[in-house]
Amino acid sequence: MDYNAVHMFVTVSQTGSLSAAAERLGVPLPTLSRKITELERALNVQLLERTARGCRVTEAGSRLYDHASGGIELLQEAERTLLSAQTKLMGRLRLSIPQSFEPWWELLGAFQRTHPDIQVSVYSTERRVDLLADGVDVALRVGAIADDTVVARRLLSLRHVLVASPTLLGRLGNPAEPNDLDRYPCAAWGSTLEARPTWTLAGQVQQIKAAFTVNDYVHLRGRALAGDVVTEVPSFLVVEHLRAGSLIEILPDYPFPESPVHLVYRKQRHLSTIVRAYLDFCRYHLAIVEERCTLPPSTL
Structure with a gap:
């Protein structure tokens, strides 16, 4: 029949x-x-x-x-x-995000509250992972993408800022131009022990006599809050401190360049339902991240 x-x-x-x-x-x-x-x-x-x-x-x-x-x-x-x-999506999602990208932690929390049966595994690293070799479904990358084997969805742009505590500036004054930084204790991000850090301010490369280097922006933020150093940090790590006045942006007329932020995934004919759901969620809930990356007006 x-x-x-x-x-x-x-x-x-x-x-x-x-x-x-x-x-x-x-x-x-x-x-x-x-x-x-x-x-x-x-x-x-x-x-x-x-x-x-x-x-x-x-x-x-x-x-x-x-x-x-x-x-x-x-x-x-x-x-x-x-x-x-x-x-009702179920399964595992493997992600890579830069270290200390705090706004993305909030977005991931919101994603899992929406899809509680998806297990999320995050590999937090400063290096650019190989999506295939490292078994990563989607990577969050800051900076230009020059890899034609992947698809890159641009989300937003962010920039780094120079900050110092009111205590340090009260003792040493405010720098007027990049060359004035030579008389300030500076700390910088560095991925190798031998590298001498540089800051690109208003398009000009400035070599820094760094008293301290570390490949951890949260550590740098802590040293700035303690009043020890002038340092460079991503905007999203200090927005709340700038609004509260516990840190001050210095040399705002000499900004760092903006960097694009992308979600990157392998080229393939059919994306998994879980990966597609994550990509769409990030696009529709990007305000969670943008709010944390928007700098308040400079007080200088």
Whole structure:
């Protein structure tokens, strides 16, 4: 027995006409009519009587409807259950984000509250991971993307700022230009022990006599809050401190260049449902990050 044809017959019985059933099922009327005829031939009974107003179920058709309609409803309920389960995403999402990118922590928390059955594994690192070799689904990267093997979705731009505590500036005064930094204790981000750090201020590269270097911006923020140093940090790490006055942006007329922020994933024909859900969530909830990256007006 053609169970698809039985489904069509049940729908005709419920709607009272072939055309209404065809419209409900989204199939051409000739196809539905042919399938009903084939079902009648297979069962060797007449199921429907055509009338001027539509069609009427025969006695044999009524018996088939009584037995089949409940089964059709059970199948439809099973289909709805499966589709519902598919919308409830489950699985693992493997991410890479830069160290200390605090605003993204808030976004990830919101994502998991929306999709509690997705397990998120985050690899936090300063290096640019190899998505394939490191098994990463999506990476958050700051800076230009020069890799034609990946897709990069640009999200926003951010920049770094020079900051110092009011205590330090009260003792040494405010620098007026980059060359004045030579008389300030400076700390800088550095990925190697040998590298001499540089800051690009208003397009000009400034070599820094750093008293302290570390590859951890949170550590640099802590030294600035303690009143020990002038340092460079990403805007999102100090926005709240600048608003509260516990840190002050210095040399605002000599800004660092802006850096683009991208979500990066491998080129492939079909993205997984989980990866697509994450990418869409990030796009629609980007305000969580943007608010934390927006600098207040300088107080200098």
